Amino acid sequence: MVSAGKDVSQGRPEPPFAESVVQVPVVSQHSIGNCLFGQPVGHHLEVQPIAVAVTRNNLTAIQSREPAELVLFTPGRPAPTVRISLSNESKEDIGHKLFHMNSGAGIACASCHPEGGEDGRTWNFACIGPRRTQSLQFGLAGTAPFHWDGDMKDFSTLMNQVFVGRMSGGQPNNLQLSGMKAWLDTLRPAPRPAPTQPAAIARGQAIFLDAKVGCASCHSGPKLTNNVSVDVGTSGAFQVPSLIGLADRAPYMHHGCAKTLRNRF
Ligand code: HEC
Ligand code: HEC
Structure with missing residues (x-):
């Protein structure tokens, strides 16, 4: 407490x-x-x-x-x-606490990002339209700007707009801001069972990395994103999403229009 x-x-x-x-x-x-x-x-x-x-x-x-x-x-x-x-070991963490607390409007970050992931929903925002909740389980550090439009230039801008503005929260102090940022950066998707078709995975990886196909020109680096907003014919320029943890978070795209990966392609 x-x-x-x-x-x-x-x-x-x-x-x-x-x-x-x-x-x-x-x-x-x-x-x-x-x-x-x-x-x-x-x-x-x-x-x-x-x-x-x-x-x-x-x-x-x-x-x-x-x-x-x-x-x-x-x-x-x-x-x-x-x-x-159950244990005397303390797991006290200021970032975890802030993420899970009631902001004051009866809602927490974790209400839509359970375990730092996503709620499966596409929320409708009056000014910008439908936006799929993004998962935060890929190591947030170095992936700014945030949100599909890339309009949140850094984490403190996001906290000001979302926590203080939309969620009626108090103004977090520096300790709370840096604690939340550090905690979010530790998040990764849940471990998956070992792949049963390594040959298919190798074929997929070769296609993904093939310069002629070009996926890795945008979905590049360890987080599989170059953090740039691009228009790929989906009614505007959107941030290239990280593809980490992809299998467990359909539907896809900024407006959640693709129920499966096959739909997306
Ligand atoms: C009502 C549901 C909801 C709540 C509450 C919520 N989020 Fe989100 N979050 C979303 C949606 C939807 C998006 C995508 C929004 C967009 O693109 O405009 C998002 C996107 C994000 C992103 C961007 C990820 C990226 O890769 O660009 C971050 C970071 C984030 N949320 C953190 C938070 C934090 C921290 C809180 C608490 C202060 C919070 N969210 C509260 C639904 C929510
Ligand atoms: C020119 C940059 C660019 C290239 C090349 C590209 N993508 Fe993307 N990708 C994007 C953008 C931008 C989005 C988000 C579009 C939206 O939501 O409207 C996206 C979305 C996705 C999504 C949905 C992810 C999610 O979280 O909703 C998948 C999966 C994906 N791309 C895979 C691929 C694969 C596989 C290739 C190669 C065949 C590829 N992309 C090539 C920019 C690119």
């Missing part, structure tokens, strides 16, 4: 939202009616939940990331019935 203290890097007070980072209101179904009539009931617990289950004898079980513990509630009782520590 971040207390409302000072930002050690700046000597400035920490923004007020830091206090509400990891509050988890856990409200059982039968108590929702009471909430509507202005009597919030249910459990209030300051942990980072990563899984919730209801046990056979009707206890609510929450697994928390930080602190690493299992917390069991009995319906109708606000205090936890049992707290079982």
Whole structure:
């Protein structure tokens, strides 16, 4: 839990939202009616939940990331019935916390980028039109500018526009900004099973790298993008997307029009 203290890097007070980072209101179904009539009931617990289950004898079980513990509630009782520590090792991370917190508008970065990935959705923005959520699991460092249009020139511009502007968040301080950036840069797609058709993969790679075909002229380097906006006949110039983790994130293209890779081609 971040207390409302000072930002050690700046000597400035920490923004007020830091206090509400990891509050988890856990409200059982039968108590929702009471909430509507202005009597919030249910459990209030300051942990980072990563899984919730209801046990056979009707206890609510929450697994928390930080602190690493299992917390069991009995319906109708606000205090936890049992707290079982799973580890003493701390995974406290300011970037992870900021990414997962309620910004103040009831939404978190992780609402659309679960695990730093993508939600499978194409969101409709009033001014720019439909935009497919981009996965962030390819190592964000060195891939600016951001967004399909490439209109976010760096990470702090994106945070100002998205976190502060669209999500009504507080102004993050430098420690929080650099923490979030550093944490995002650690993200990679989930490991995949070993390929079963190595010959097909080699054939595909040869085509991809063939100068006459030209894929690698735009999808170049270790992140498979040259970070440039190009018009490839899809109604405007868009950032060349990284192709890392491609198999698990259909639909494709800035407006999510291609349900499969075959569609895309
Ligand atoms: C409502 C869903 C939603 C929320 C909330 C959200 N994003 Fe996104 N994110 C998107 C969409 C959609 C795009 C593509 C937008 C575009 O191109 O205009 C995107 C794109 C991005 C990109 C660009 C990736 C690239 O390769 O260019 C980054 C970085 C990013 N989001 C980080 C964040 C962070 C950090 C937060 C929290 C402050 C956040 N997002 C909150 C949906 C969301
Ligand atoms: C001239 C630059 C350029 C070349 C060459 C190019 N691409 Fe792309 N590629 C792009 C751009 C820009 C987009 C995004 C277009 C959009 O969303 O409207 C894109 C999108 C994609 C996507 C969708 C990815 C996603 O996340 O939605 C795939 C897959 C892809 N390209 C693969 C290839 C392959 C394979 C080749 C070679 C046959 C190739 N590209 C050649 C620029 C290029």
